[in-house]
Amino acid sequence: MFYHELNSKIDYTRTNLRWNAWGANDQDFGRKAQMPQILELLKREFQLDTIRETPAVALEDIHLPKSKLSPADLKNLSSFVGKNNLKVDRFERVFHSAGRSYYDVLRLHTNKLKSFVDAVVYPQKDSEIIKILEYCSKNKISIIPFGGGSSVVGGLEVIKGKGQKAVLSLDTTRMAEILSIDPISLTATIQAGIYGPKLEHELNLKRYTLGHFPQSFEYSTLGGWVAARSAGQQSNRYGKIEEIIASAKLISPSGVVETLRAPAASIGPDWNQIIAGSEGLLGIITEVTVKLHKIPETRKYFGLVFPEIRSSLNFIRKANHAEIKTSMLRLSDANETRLYEYLGQLGKKNTPIRILKNLIQNAVLKLKGLEEGKKCVVLVGLDGSRLDVARSFEALKPLWQKAGALYAGEKLGQNWIHGRFNMPYLRNHIMQFGMGVDTMETSTTYDRLEDLHQAGLEALEASIPGSKAMCHLSHSYHDGACLYYTILFPMDEKKPEEQWLKMKKKVSDTFANHKAPISHHHGVGFDHKSWYQNALGKTGVAGLNGLKKVLDQKEVLNPGKLFHS
Template sequence: MTIDRGTLRWNGWGPVKQENPLPGDAPQWGWIEETLGVSRLPSTPAVMLHDIRLPHCRLTDAQLGRLREIVGENQLRTDDYERAFHARGKSYHDLLYVRAGKLDMAPDAVVYPRSADEVLAVVKLCADEEIALIPYGGGSSVVGGINAISKSLGGAILTLDTTLLTRIIQIDKVSMTARIEAGIYGPQLEEQLQTHGVTLGHYPQSFNYSTLGGWIAARGAGQQSNRYGKAEKWLVSAKLATPKGFWTTEATPASAAGPNLNQLVAGSEGTLGVIVEATVKIHDLPERKDYRGYLFKTFAAGVEAARRINHAEIPVAMVRLSDAPETYFFQTFSSSSSGGLKSKLQRAYLKMKGFDEAPCLMLIGHEGPKDTVIWAQEQTEEICKRQGALALGTGPGKRWYHGRFDSPAVRDPMMDRGIGIDTLETSTRWSNITKLHDKVVDAIDTAMAANMPEQHARGIVMAHVSHSYPDGASLYFTFIFPRQLDREVEQWQAIKRAASDAILMNGGTISHHHGVGADHVPWLAEEKGEIGMALLKATKREMDPKGVMNPGKVLG
């Protein structure tokens, strides 16, 4: 069974009935207020759906009738809830509009196809009628990737929700591949695979509310990508419904028959067609998992340890290094719970060891056969200690693993109290990691300082390395700030623009795993170059000559 849309928040993250991680009497609020330098945190609740007026449906009766013939009466939705739910993704930028009730770009209708053939029929109808078609999986995009943008001013918009395409069609344990429909959610996918003793191993932070097709479309990365790979690594083959018919990419383990077209599908973000199924690489369930923490005196020392671990080709599942502000923020934020690093005894111990200034926390995870995990853990610990690290044992790793999908739920109560919180990510070479980190932190800090609601207000910016490779690693930034309630979007745009400019000016990519969507379009041409952009645009024209597939994304 897929997730019932009615149980999820249309204007926030997760289930409607989930427990509030930051209730009004939470001790963290005082610390947040003091840290952000604001006189008080205002009440800024979201607008209720019944107070919102959605745009008039621009689909004709004839078009709606044809859609009903394809998917059936119950699978075509035109009610306010479905249209609002599918209007935008889950970025901070999106939620500024959604929570304010500004749903001018809501789809005119939503369809829930139950088969690849139904998807293809819907795609062809939209091409014939020149209706903008927005492929939608879990809706967790944070770059405007599934926003309901029309093909032309005043044009009709249809969102195609894939979440009834949930079958695992075949598991090949000889080749260690699985063929799976693209609308399946992460938990459902892993539950079914693990009954057969195998796993995909792709666990992004959005795991509970994102789908296989979405992971591929955005070139997503799971938290254990060092072991299992990003989406473009574990994708074997994909089947797409396009305006020109079904397209299935090559499925051989290797080929010299021209460029591998799977790499066009991974990262296409619904602009070439709708991914209806995929063949992916799978792995035996790990016999053992080991996650533990290390403290470094400096971010640079932690980066050097991560580089050495990668260059030693030690089979790690994850190497995650927080900078000093992130280490301080999350340990202070959770200090009310037992086992936090902020207890007096722990502070005294860290001071004695020389880690009381601005330590940086690294979490290292290992998964696989027992003997391999034991050996790999010993090797990584030796490298960390050579770089001056303090081993913290498995406690920090277990706490992170237990709550690794919980962070997005904190944003809703923060937005209810006038606080903005957003993320962005990039990657670069090892030789450039610390420089890029410092430049982007400085750019965000400067932009936040120039866009504050009060004289003494300030923001927080923090970062971590979360995915690493032989030649470099990703950097993931989180920034928290008091909102300028009279110019919220402009405030966000100023910060986003400053950070994105700093990324490209200092050797980073505009996105490591979130994708391009609509938000990163202004920076893509500079990264790809004139010839690269011409190739991408030519592919788009050939696959989607009328431009109906997810307009406004990737190529603008």
């Protein structure tokens, strides 16, 4: 029995991965057949005269400079890992020189990416990493640690450290084994380069789950999750990754930091919580011990339709304050609800019966005050024992009823589960037709949530005239929740990069003005650096940089990001 339907058959052979788009070559958007209709919708919604084709540049045409590593460097580096595990070919260098943000993919598409790593190294052992770090520190080579490469915040932006001569990508995906499972304490010690599906599949075979399903799940690694403080879609039940880790091993140029395996301790600042969020600036995360759960006996995922945003936000807050066990409370605002409804209708034939059914359904919804353009869907996920799931359902019911919501059944939940990792593939297609799409996220306390929700939408739509913004609330807590925005817009034909930069600045300034963090689970990377530094303040930034300088004296690790100036 497997926890969720997972695609555990992805072939991660490098050349099977798309170098300039989401996913593997043999994986695609589930509704690809309906792309013509989707494009028609976009044309209508954005009042476009025509859909223009904006094909991506070919790999051979990418302006890739010659590697700045000398033959001696390459020889030395390959001596640490074996000749086959040091790569300098075009595919490997380009693939490792960008993440999967709109901005990164856009620059790959348009041949505007300016910096590239000079080689890629694939170590398999701690001892190999130690040699690489030592060599690079001595020989002025910057290192960018690489997990799945799914960063959407410029975490992989190729920046050469001051006075350094080249940049090396350190790919961790050859370190991908589950080392041990402790069935008594319910923990597992796992190499950090493992991809999500393999990790979950192997745990599932022993009837365990990690329960960590970020949107990037299929193309991200355990080490990347920890480095960037990832959140899984069932975080209400399992916690963010920083709550899931029990201990970790970090290899820095100055030595190893390995935290103790203890359920809790009072031994100074928590090094686990320094490693989590370190985004490659302090060392290479090679092993992580995580808390496991038995695969839940059952699950129940269902939809609720609320009349508007306020009542749905209150429902989520009250469910958390009532301490009802949930795995997920995922609210789509009115705009996102409308988009998903449209996508849901796609490919269904408009038989007379269907049209009649829709008419009746809409009339009923209207009668209940659930109007198109205002109504919001909340997907509720419950996992656990049959008893716990039933009890949570019964405990939630009076809360949604009081809020004026309608129960919309389990089909919505099932559909969401089946399509949960599919949406990023849609971008691959629409970017071929002049459409841009990006996401950004923050979090705040309940008292500020409704205001910030609105301010974020307004900032986004004002930043790109003619754009459409929507939002969902994907993770919630005792004291607040995350807000996750999506913006869809026709690409600026002449200056698409500037268009994006302006949008990014506007929405990030808005988060900052509301004293909300620049990220809830994407991270800081390069793109968010200035907002991060402003919010943390100069003492906080300087302190972390002081810590870095001890661990990474030559400052070779992921230069120019987060707290590194």
